[in-house]
Amino acid sequence: MEKKLHTVLTIRLFTDEKCFGPGIATLLHHIEDLHSLRSASMKMNMAYSKAWTIVRNAEAQLGFKLLHSTTGGRHGGGATLTEEARELLTAYDGFCRELQETADALYEKYFSKY
Amino acid sequence: MEKKLHTVLTIRLFTDEKCFGPGIATLLHHIEDLHSLRSASMKMNMAYSKAWTIVRNAEAQLGFKLLHSTTGGRHGGGATLTEEARELLTAYDGFCRELQETADALYEKYFSKY
Numbered sequence: 001m002e003k004k005l006h007t008v009l010t011i012r013l014f015t016d017e018k019c020f021g022p023g024i025a026t027l028l029h030h031i032e033d034l035h036s037l038r039s040a041s042m043k044m045n046m047a048y049s050k051a052w053t054i055v056r057n058a059e060a061q062l063g064f065k066l067l068h069s070t071t072g073g074r075h076g077g078g079a080t081l082t083e084e085a086r087e088l089l090t091a092y093d094g095f096c097r098e099l100q101e102t103a104d105a106l107y108e109k110y111f112s113k114y
Numbered sequence: 115m116e117k118k119l120h121t122v123l124t125i126r127l128f129t130d131e132k133c134f135g136p137g138i139a140t141l142l143h144h145i146e147d148l149h150s151l152r153s154a155s156m157k158m159n160m161a162y163s164k165a166w167t168i169v170r171n172a173e174a175q176l177g178f179k180l181l182h183s184t185t186g187g188r189h190g191g192g193a194t195l196t197e198e199a200r201e202l203l204t205a206y207d208g209f210c211r212e213l214q215e216t217a218d219a220l221y222e223k224y225f226s227k228y
Contacts, residue, residue: 005176007209008132010124011217013225018122062119062228088228095121095217095224102216103125103209110209111127114176114202 005114009103011096019061020092024054028066028081028089037067037079062088119228123217125210133175134206138168142180142195142203151181151193176202 012021023044030040041051059066066085070078081089126135137158144154155165173180180199184192195203 004129005133006128008126008128009213010126012122012124014120014122015118019119091224095220098220098224099123099213099217103213106209106212110205110212 005111007103007107007111009096009100011092011099013092015061017057017061019058020088024058025089025092027051027054028085031067031079032081032086032089035078035080037069040079119225121217121221121225123210123214125206125213127206129175131171131175133172134202138172139203139206141165141168142199145181145193146195146200146203149192149194151183154193 010022012018027037027040027044027046030043031037034040034043037051037055038048041048044051055066062084064084065082066088067079068082070080124136126132141151141154141158141160144157145151148154148157151165151169152162155162158165169180176198178198179196180202181193182196184194
């Protein structure tokens with residue numbers, strides 16, 4: 001059986017360093033749904049401490065906050081996206097979607113023989 | 115000083131598994147220049163065994179040979195690209211270049227405020 005060749009794009013944003021990509025985008029979407037960084041990290045099988053570090057590093061690079069944290073309680077409080085995070089996520093998703101459409105169209109031009 | 119946000123695309127080819135991406139593309143370009151897998155891997159600070167594995171895995175996934183190996187001698191013989199490798203590399207480079215142009219154009223649409 002033929003295994004069809006296909007392309008996969010990975011789109012990352014950098015300032016000096018990598019600051020935003022598919023991982024944190026997925027994490028932020030889960031936080032939007034679950035209102036909790038802890039629940040979002042569990043959903044991704046990611047250590048809470050790693051999720052926290054990813055968010056903090058991205059915030060430092062970007063120069064704005066991504067999360068509003070609500071305090072304490074025994075479940076470690078909740079988290080919601082800031083307006084800036086929502087805007088960046090929308091921009092990132094739109095950019096990825098539109099670039100993927102271009103990639104699909106270009107695929108035939110370059111790889112039709114595979 | 116402002117650090118400007120920019121995007122970085124990583125473009126990989128998959129069949130079932132990843133089989134081709136920026137790493138092997140660079141390796142093949144070096145082989146084209148240096149006529150040796152060993153010299154090409156050294157140029158990338160990559161272990162020869164790792165370079166060899168990357169090439170063999172890609173060949174298995176793609177279903178065709180990427181390298182002609184010339185035999186032996188105390189420097190381990192030479193390597194040149196097969197016609198199929200040259201074609202794939204040309205297709206990959208063209209695809210990446212054209213998609214990068216689209217990404218540059220789309221960047222302003224989505225990220226001009228950053």
